[in-house]
Amino acid sequence: MSAFGNHTSEKPRIIRSSDQMRNFVRNQQADGNRVGVVPTMGALHAGHLSLVQASTDQCDCTVVTIFINPTQFGPGEDFQKYPRTLESDLGALSHYGVSALFVPEVEVMYPPGHATSIDVGQVSRLCEGVRRTTHFQGVATVVMKLFQIIPANCAFFGQKDYQQTLVIRRMVEDLNVPVQIVVCPIVRESDGLALSSRNVYLSADQRRQALSLSRALRHGRDLFAGGELDAKKIVSTMRRVIDEASGDIMPDYLILADPLTLEESAEANQETIALVAAQVGATRLIDNHVLSHPWLEPLV
Amino acid sequence: MSAFGNHTSEKPRIIRSSDQMRNFVRNQQADGNRVGVVPTMGALHAGHLSLVQASTDQCDCTVVTIFINPTQFGPGEDFQKYPRTLESDLGALSHYGVSALFVPEVEVMYPPGHATSIDVGQVSRLCEGVRRTTHFQGVATVVMKLFQIIPANCAFFGQKDYQQTLVIRRMVEDLNVPVQIVVCPIVRESDGLALSSRNVYLSADQRRQALSLSRALRHGRDLFAGGELDAKKIVSTMRRVIDEASGDIMPDYLILADPLTLEESAEANQETIALVAAQVGATRLIDNHVLSHPWLEPLV
Numbered sequence: 001m002s003a004f005g006n007h008t009s010e011k012p013r014i015i016r017s018s019d020q021m022r023n024f025v026r027n028q029q030a031d032g033n034r035v036g037v038v039p040t041m042g043a044l045h046a047g048h049l050s051l052v053q054a055s056t057d058q059c060d061c062t063v064v065t066i067f068i069n070p071t072q073f074g075p076g077e078d079f080q081k082y083p084r085t086l087e088s089d090l091g092a093l094s095h096y097g098v099s100a101l102f103v104p105e106v107e108v109m110y111p112p113g114h115a116t117s118i119d120v121g122q123v124s125r126l127c128e129g130v131r132r133t134t135h136f137q138g139v140a141t142v143v144m145k146l147f148q149i150i151p152a153n154c155a156f157f158g159q160k161d162y163q164q165t166l167v168i169r170r171m172v173e174d175l176n177v178p179v180q181i182v183v184c185p186i187v188r189e190s191d192g193l194a195l196s197s198r199n200v201y202l203s204a205d206q207r208r209q210a211l212s213l214s215r216a217l218r219h220g221r222d223l224f225a226g227g228e229l230d231a232k233k234i235v236s237t238m239r240r241v242i243d244e245a246s247g248d249i250m251p252d253y254l255i256l257a258d259p260l261t262l263e264e265s266a267e268a269n270q271e272t273i274a275l276v277a278a279q280v281g282a283t284r285l286i287d288n289h290v291l292s293h294p295w296l297e298p299l300v
Numbered sequence: 301m302s303a304f305g306n307h308t309s310e311k312p313r314i315i316r317s318s319d320q321m322r323n324f325v326r327n328q329q330a331d332g333n334r335v336g337v338v339p340t341m342g343a344l345h346a347g348h349l350s351l352v353q354a355s356t357d358q359c360d361c362t363v364v365t366i367f368i369n370p371t372q373f374g375p376g377e378d379f380q381k382y383p384r385t386l387e388s389d390l391g392a393l394s395h396y397g398v399s400a401l402f403v404p405e406v407e408v409m410y411p412p413g414h415a416t417s418i419d420v421g422q423v424s425r426l427c428e429g430v431r432r433t434t435h436f437q438g439v440a441t442v443v444m445k446l447f448q449i450i451p452a453n454c455a456f457f458g459q460k461d462y463q464q465t466l467v468i469r470r471m472v473e474d475l476n477v478p479v480q481i482v483v484c485p486i487v488r489e490s491d492g493l494a495l496s497s498r499n500v501y502l503s504a505d506q507r508r509q510a511l512s513l514s515r516a517l518r519h520g521r522d523l524f525a526g527g528e529l530d531a532k533k534i535v536s537t538m539r540r541v542i543d544e545a546s547g548d549i550m551p552d553y554l555i556l557a558d559p560l561t562l563e564e565s566a567e568a569n570q571e572t573i574a575l576v577a578a579q580v581g582a583t584r585l586i587d588n589h590v591l592s593h594p595w596l597e598p599l600v
Contacts, residue, residue: 018476115421116440116474122415140416141475148476174416175441176318176448 011090012064012098018149021102025063025150028099033060037152039143042066043083043197044092047187051156052096054184063150064093065102067109071117072138078282083197102150109145117141120170126262127163127253127275128286136167143168147177154180158187160194162275162288163262185296186287188214194287201283210280212245216254217289220274224291229268231256234291238274252277252284259290311390312364312398318449321402325363325450328399333360337452339443342366343383343497344392347487351456352396354484363450364393365402367409371417372438378582383497402450409445417441420470426562427463427553427575428586436467443468447477454480458487460494462575462588463562485596486587488514494587501583510580512545516554517589520574524591529568531556534591538574552577552584559590 015021028035036059038051055062066089073079086103093101117137124136147155157165165183172181187195192214193207202210216238223234235254242249256265259273270292277286289295315321328335336359338351355362366389373379386403393401417437424436447455457465465483472481487495492514493507502510516538523534535554542549556565559573570592577586589595 022478113470114474115423116418116471117421118416118418118475120416145474145476148478151478170413171416174414174445175418176445178322178448178451 010097011094012101014090014101014103016103016105016108018104018108021063021100021149022151024100025061025152028061029151029153034154035059035061035063035150035152036154036156037063037065037146037150038156039065039067039146041068041082041197042089043085043200044089045187045195045197045199047158047160047195049092049096050187051158051184052093052098054182055154055156056097058182059152059154061099062097063100063102063152064098065104065146065150067102067104067142067146069109069138069142070106071110071141072135074132074134077132077284078198078201081201083200102146109142118144118171118175120167120174123163123166123170123262127255127257128277129163131252136164139164140167140171144171144175144177147172147179152179154182156182156184159183159288160186160196161286162273166260166262186289188296192218194285196285198283198285202280206280206283209246209249210283210285212242212249213251213276213278213285213287215245216241216276217274217287218295220256221289221291221293221295224268224272231265231268231272234268234274238276242276242278249278249280252279256291310397311394312401314390314401314403316403316405316408318404318408321363321400321449322451324400325361325452328361329451329453334454335359335361335363335450335452336454336456337363337365337446337450338456339365339367339446341368341382341497342389343385343500344389345487345495345497345499347458347460347495349392349396350487351458351484352393352398354482355454355456356397358482359452359454361399362397363400363402363452364398365404365446365450367402367404367442367446369409369438369442370406371410371441372435374432374434377432378498378501381501383500402446409442418444418471418475420467420474423463423466423470423560423562427555427557428577429463431552436464439464440467440471444471444475444477447472447479452479454482456482456484459483459588460486460496461586462573466560466562486589488596492518494585496585498583498585502580506580506583509546509549510578510583510585512542512549513576513578513585513587515545516541516576517574517587518595520556521589521591521593521595524568524572531565531568531572534568534574538576542576542578549578549580552579556591 025035036055040048068082118140219241220234220238254276256272256274259271265272272291275288325335336355340348368382418440420440519541520534520538554576556572559571565572572591575588
């Protein structure tokens, strides 16, 4: 240990076995430490790091998981090409006082014979669930597995994957999982683009087009702030913003919805959330904004 | 506390709230106690009590749950008439040193909005799963909920519901639930009838007919002990035993199967299990026996 040893610049301990991981967490808790977990698929960006920061702020011990979960990718999706950047992820985490990094192999998570899946019902069928029919079963199942391996007090997820946070909240409540779910705000580039590990797929031109998603959300927010409540009018303005940016982006969905059920709203209120998804070239992008919330200054 | 206070003749503490239940278990474990749980639907008989005995033998603290789980009953099944006998259940448990009895209301387990279910795949589709298509989803989901509310070290189930034990083992392994599953032998009446809370539905005549199920299993066992390995021959003998008892009982299934997958076996071996299900009047009965196991002297 260096005389200049600084806990917060040490690399986290890497753990690859489930039993070791669970014992680590239990020992921390037996010592009275509150444990936070940040489940990720790696390719860490400032959005993930804001979750890590929230966990280290709120908990005594933070575990980050990196697992590119095959069961949440559909046929033809980007499981194979999803960015794998463990070395730089480790470097990024070294400044955050992360205690452990759980990096299981696929065979550890899904040994031969694995057959169980979790379905959370209606909230997983809408929006992303329409085209990605098995996506949220994959998400719910792997997150439940992680919660059993890492019985943390708190788990941190990003608002960027808003429907995912609903799916996980539903599952945690329905299955009585004793973990507190914390959802952290979207982190955006200075021009408004929501951070995503998939942004690296975008060409310069696609990236410019992709900006129209966040621009549309901000326009929707501004209309609502100006007193407009008619969802049809707000949505058609938002759609025009996207159309004007490029004829190439066809939103998969662009809706104002109830923030708990994701059912489309006819009239906006303080809780209404705007959600958008679009294919930009081969890249699927999603973004969202609660209409009544301020458009935050970008954090990066 | 009486000078003659005897722990094992005290009634267990009744707990109806999930949070209280979880705290109770955690406090026990914090004191270094190993906790066992025996999930039941009440209407306790000597089969259940053998599970309780196994738990009190192997654990420092035993929790029994009584919850008639609506989601594991199909339409037209006996949810409404299922025997509810809390007072006598409490009396029966008072002799076993049970620490707590978890008796949640349906609204505690399934509050409005509950939407999550767990599917364990192929092993839940065969045998009982063929006709009772949502039964094992109901079982898996409620058992997972109970394991989150009661994070026990050990959980005790009866071999009588053999497929259920496979479903639960599959779920526990696949979802990484840190609980040890213990399966205890079938308890039979002196004439061989496997104990079941549903036996109370049987008329005297039906009860006599129902005996043919265990008699068939014993015949199958005897044939195997005598060297017969041909599954077809063993099954046809077993079927004849049932046919001779009564033309009224038509087995729903009567098979020799692999004990892990429940796939039908063409040839019997040391692991092969014989499984039978039949409707006796309005009452569905199931029974099973591992062919290589001795036919135990009845325990009651």
